[in-house]
Amino acid sequence: MLGKLTAQFEAASADYAQHHGMVRDPDWFVLKLQEEMGELTQAWNRATGRGRRKGRTDEDLSRDLADETADLLGHVLLFARNNRIDLASAIERKWLFRPEEG
Template sequence: MLAVMMHQFESASQKYADENGIVRDPDWYMLKLQEEVGEVTQAWNRLTGRGRGKGRSEEEMKRDLADETADLLGHVLLLAHRNGLDIEEAIERKWRFRPSK
C-alpha cells in the first residue's frame, strides 16, 4: 500500500520539479519535509486560535490543516522513497501492525 503511494508521490513530485526547474538533490527531501512541518504547525496555530486566522472560517482552516497534512505525508513518503526505506516494515516493527494492502 505505502509502496504504491510512494511511487505516486514520486511521479507527481518529479513532474512538478521538471515543470518548475527544481533540482531534487538529497538535501531537498529533508528541507521540504521541514518546510511542510512548519506549514502544518502554522495551519494548526490558525485553527486553534494561536495564529492569525486571516479571515478564514473554521471549515476553511480545517481544510488548510488537511491540505498541509497531506503535503507532510507526501514528503515523508518522498524522503523514504529517495532513501530506499521500507516504511511498511518499520511500521510493523515500531507500531506493531502491518499496513493493509
C-alpha cells in the same frame, strides 16, 4: 498500499519539480519535510486560535489543516523512497502491525 501511494506522490513531485525547474537533491527531501511541518504547524496554530486567521473561515482552516497534513504525508513517503527506507518494515517494528497491501 504504501508502494502504490509512494509511486503516485513520486510521479506528482517529479512532474512539479520538472515544471518549475527544481532539483530534488538528497537535501531537498529532508528540507521539504521541515518546510511542510512548519506549514502544518502554522495551519494548526490558526485553527486552534494560536495564530492570526488572516480572514480564513472555519471551513478554510479545516481545509488548510487537511491540505498541509497531506503535504507532510507525501513528503515523508518521498523522503523514505529517496533514502531506500522500507516503511512497511519500520511500521511493523515500531508500531507492531504490518500495513495492509492493496
